[in-house]
Amino acid sequence: MEEQVGQIWHRFITRLARTEYPEAVVHLDEVRRTVGILFRALGGDGGLRVEAATATHYQTRRNWLQRIAGAAQQVELAWRSTETLCLPAQLALFPETILNRELYLWLAALAAFHPDTVTQQFNWFLANQVATRDILARFPGLRSRYQRLMEATLTLRPDPAHLPPDESVRETAIQAALRDPGSINHYPIAQRQPMAVWLWLHPEPPLLTGKSQPRKDNANVDSGDSDGQSQAAREQRKKKGERTEPPDGKSGLLAFRFESLFTRAEYAKVDRTEDEEEDLAKAQDALEDMDHITVTQAEKKAAVSLRFDLDLPAQEQDDYILEGDILLPEWDWKRGELRNNYCCLQTMITKNAPAVELPQHLRRSARKLRHQFQAVAPLRSWHRHQNEGSDIDLDAWLSHTTDILCGHAQVESGLYRDFRGGNRDLACLLLADLSLSTDAWINNSARVIDIIRDSLFLFSEALHNTDDRFALYGFSSRRRDHIRFHHLKTFKQNYNAATRGRIQAIKPGYYTRMGAAIRHATNLLIKESNSQRLLLLLTDGKPNDLDHYEGRYGVEDTRHAVLQARKKGLQVFCVTIDERAEDYLPHLFGAQHYVLIRKAEDLPKTLPLLYMRLTQT
């Protein structure tokens, strides 16, 4: 009963205290693409993802209603980091939908113009004004928009006359700066933070602060976020993060502060090195509740991550290594340089995979696909009775002349012959992602890896009967020194029962160091002399690995590898089943060079057809 009353009261008072207009709400997802394109068009970095910002703690003056309701302690403001453009997940600040939408666009534009490093409050004040002024000068079309937004914002701001003197002076300055950007150079200091300025970027963006320590690449340090284990937070909001030194494990500290309660949001350097949340769901909940997360690099592996390393098979049970230690470069986008011989790749082949026939459930589809492919197989031949052609069709001409001599009036038609078709000269390398994430179930009966296996089968069946040459490889990785490149079928091998056996034997494991795999596949494919060479990548997620190879680093390295492959005259195309692929694949492959299969079950049947469409000229 008490709980219920409390809930009703909470709902009532928060609604009363709310200053937003839920009926005019605009969600980030509705405008994500538009905002992204606008940001890039106005000069923003093309590698940034557009993400929902986390609400950050904001100490400002609240009215009594808000104080009673406990509302308005946090605000969602926009900011830009080296990896992301963070915008509020939703905006309902203004009573009109159109204004909220325009605010999104304005923030994206501002972020494109905003200088990179703004640390102090004063700089924030100045930088936003300067960026606003520059933007309006370069894109005068935004002026009327800014005017509208500015007027709407000013009505939300407090009246300086009702504020204490120091805040009043500052509020006047802010309002003047909004009215005439670039006019106010001095930022008056006041005790509290000013009311959030919605037209500007975040004054203190919650970037990772504190000491960042160099990662020890080969030490036993596990990254907390890996595709295989950690689940993406349910809402894709970023958490405010901070790095700190880990406790050394020797000196424990007992802290008692009777007047305040410890909460999960505070990181106390108490030595609890061994303590770990075992219930993942509970940990997930805690993660979502917290607005400030402190991460540290523990020297010891967490139990959950430990499972991976136990996964590493013993030498004698592992796949047979065909060729070891192929050194490959990796692109470091932060340094902007290619690090030579940075990755080490092993090509391997499954040991003792028994030869198998095509699985029963695929035979029908395979037969159908074979017919389809045969029907479009181009043959190079003389086409006779053509109206235009490189040569005269003597037979046609003879009968035509005879007809005329016999007195039959004939329209001249089809007297030429032409040599056409058959100029298809194509090699395709299919590279399949075999990382541990493919172990996930997509429905009651199949895992991603099963889908990939079926796709490989049907793809091979379809191509087997054409003249197109093809090769199949799979890849996974465990840090930069152990990239596994599985031979399923090379260009020289025939497609037969042994190949099917190897396809049957693929299993998920490890991570996705995509760049290195693409580089090696490129090296294999450029050795083929065919005039058209296609590198087809089949994946279920982003590039990532145990070390620093994640987020933007992985994406940029992969992008570099793809660009290099294109430069060498290869056609690179990606097929993915990752629902979130639209966030990063356009950057990786270009908007026209990937396809997202939303219903993963369809992949096996879609892939050969997709191939057919791709390669038809």
Place this chain on the structure above:
Amino acid sequence: MSNENTQTPFYLPSGNEIKLFEHAYRHQLPVLIKGPTGCGKTRFVSYMAASLGRPLYTVACHDDLTAADLVGRHLIGSGATYWQDGPLTRAVREGAICYLDEVVEARKDTTVVLHPLTDDRRILPIERTGEKLEAPPEFMLVVSYNPGYQHAFKGMKPSTRQRFVAMRFQYPNSKLEQEVIIGETGISNEQAERLVNLANALRALKGYDLEEAASTRLLVYAATLIHSGLSMVDACRAALVEPLSDDDETIHALMEVVNATFGV
């Protein structure tokens, strides 16, 4: 295929390309022009042909273009066959400039006729008639292609590539592009500046959201529409945004960029 020989077309150089072309012409070197679509390759060649006073044969290559289309073929008349010269043969006979646009699109057998023409032999053997034409010193072969096209699956063979003096074209810098637009259409300075500003914004999207960058040609189209009285936003939608993408969302976003430049 066309034989253009009217007065000198409008062209503003963005580097030393005119001088380079003249030197190549004087020493009978074939020229390869690389550059994105609509940056002025074709215009440059017709300008050069006019200023050198040579007739120009332009062939837009496509994937069914064979050697016979370039060299010529037998045609059937009443009771007999006649040989008809192709544009390349005609250009060799007349000592004209032959321009093969998007040469990588053509079939591979065209290289057979191009190779003997592009080294020091400068001959065009016509297999079907048994003729062997020697190119006069005025004859010049110019080919162009767009290295940005990735979907074409095609590149130029190194052995063909190495027979040409190559020059690379880019979209002109902002100031020059403004002059080009003004020179072509006569719109005001300020409008041209805004258009170029918009084009540069759209070009930043190449490779991420757009396959191709907005070309100078499209800018000239937009400027033409604006000059003839259409509003800037409408003109840009018709001439810049819609030609660049088919995707609704992208078009919507590009229109936001247009609005940011010109206002609503």
